[in-house]
Amino acid sequence: MQTETTLQPTPPASISAGFTLIELAIVLFIITLLLGGVLTPLGQQVAEHQNKESRLGLDTARIAIIGYALRQIGQAGPLPCPDLRHDHATQANDGLEDRLADGECAVNTGNLPWKTLGLTKGDAWGNQLSYAVTADWSQTNTPLSGAAAELQVCPDRACTSPTPVAAIIVSHGRNGFGARNINGGDNLMPTSSDELENINLDARFIMHPPRDADRDEGEFDDILLPLSSDWLRGRLCDPASLCSGS
Numbered sequence: 001m002q003t004e005t006t007l008q009p010t011p012p013a014s015i016s017a018g019f020t021l022i023e024l025a026i027v028l029f030i031i032t033l034l035l036g037g038v039l040t041p042l043g044q045q046v047a048e049h050q051n052k053e054s055r056l057g058l059d060t061a062r063i064a065i066i067g068y069a070l071r072q073i074g075q076a077g078p079l080p081c082p083d084l085r086h087d088h089a090t091q092a093n094d095g096l097e098d099r100l101a102d103g104e105c106a107v108n109t110g111n112l113p114w115k116t117l118g119l120t121k122g123d124a125w126g127n128q129l130s131y132a133v134t135a136d137w138s139q140t141n142t143p144l145s146g147a148a149a150e151l152q153v154c155p156d157r158a159c160t161s162p163t164p165v166a167a168i169i170v171s172h173g174r175n176g177f178g179a180r181n182i183n184g185g186d187n188l189m190p191t192s193s194d195e196l197e198n199i200n201l202d203a204r205f206i207m208h209p210p211r212d213a214d215r216d217e218g219e220f221d222d223i224l225l226p227l228s229s230d231w232l233r234g235r236l237c238d239p240a241s242l243c244s245g246s
Contacts, residue, residue, distance in 0.1 A: 047174065051223070053124040054171045058225040061129060061169050064117035065227070066235050069144075076144050076236040076243050078103075079137045079167055080117065082110030085130075085180060085201075093128075093180060095121065103140030108133055109201045111180060112169060123171045127179035127187065130170040130199070137166045137232070144236055145243040149229040152204045157193060159204065165226040168205055170198055173221030192218025 068080045081099045084092040084107055092098075095115030098106035112131035114121050122128050136147040152162035172179035177190040178199035190196045194206040194217065205224060213219035237243035 050124040050174065054223055057123050058169050058171060058223065061112055061117065061119055062225060062227060064119055065167070068117060069236055078140050079133050080113050081105035081138055082107055082131045082133065083113040085110040093184065104135065105138050108135060108138065122182040125174055125176050127172055127176045127181050130172065133167040143243065147229060150203055153207050153224065153226050154204060155208050156206065157197065163226070166229045166232055167227040169225045170205070171223040173223055175219060175221055192220050194220050195222055198222050
């Protein structure tokens with residue numbers, strides 16, 4: 001007596017493959033969602049780290065400037081001169097301060113003389129720092145105790161209540177607009193009038209919180225560190241005998 005065997009139908013290959021592709025699509029969709037949730041905070045963390053590193057670099061530059069002024073034992077000397085930014089002289093953009101034979105600075109606004117101060121060349125975004133100093137605080141023949149502050153730090157272009165400072169260090173932020181990069185090239189020009197004010201080589205600077213590129217006033221992400229006259233005197237003229245004329 002023969003036993004009948006019931007054969008189960010085999011699904012077509014196309015149906016089996018179809019289920020596999022659908023499952024794969026679902027998995028890829030889930031992975032995309034997960035990556036989107038992870039990469040966005042990661043990008044923010046990188047930006048925050050770069051911002052923190054650049055602020056630390058500004059503070060390090062400030063300490064180096066004080067060290068430069070105190071390099072002579074028993075007397076506080078002048079602050080360093082800026083490094084010429086433009087190629088109108090052979091010394092431009094070499095990282096060294098540009099001081100004339102008479103003790104005055106060749107310019108009072110330019111790049112930070114990073115090599116003179118023993119610092120790294122740029123900020124976390126690979127751009128050189130800008131630097132400005134008043135004549136009274138940078139001339140070799142001016143008593144620091146009587147030095148005046150002539151630079152102006154303003155919250156906006158109107159500048160109705162400027163803050164006077166003796167020197168200032170500027171990082172041009174993540175966008176780097178207006179800066180000279182560490183490779184020796186000039187970055188794109190700023191899109192906002194506020195950032196333009198910080199590179200026009202005059203004695204006025206704009207400092208306020210960051211502003212997105214979609215704002216009518218344009219993007220702003222410059223980071224500024226002003227050095228006031230009182231702050232400098234407190235570090236250079238203590239004891240008072242360190243400053244000539246005290």
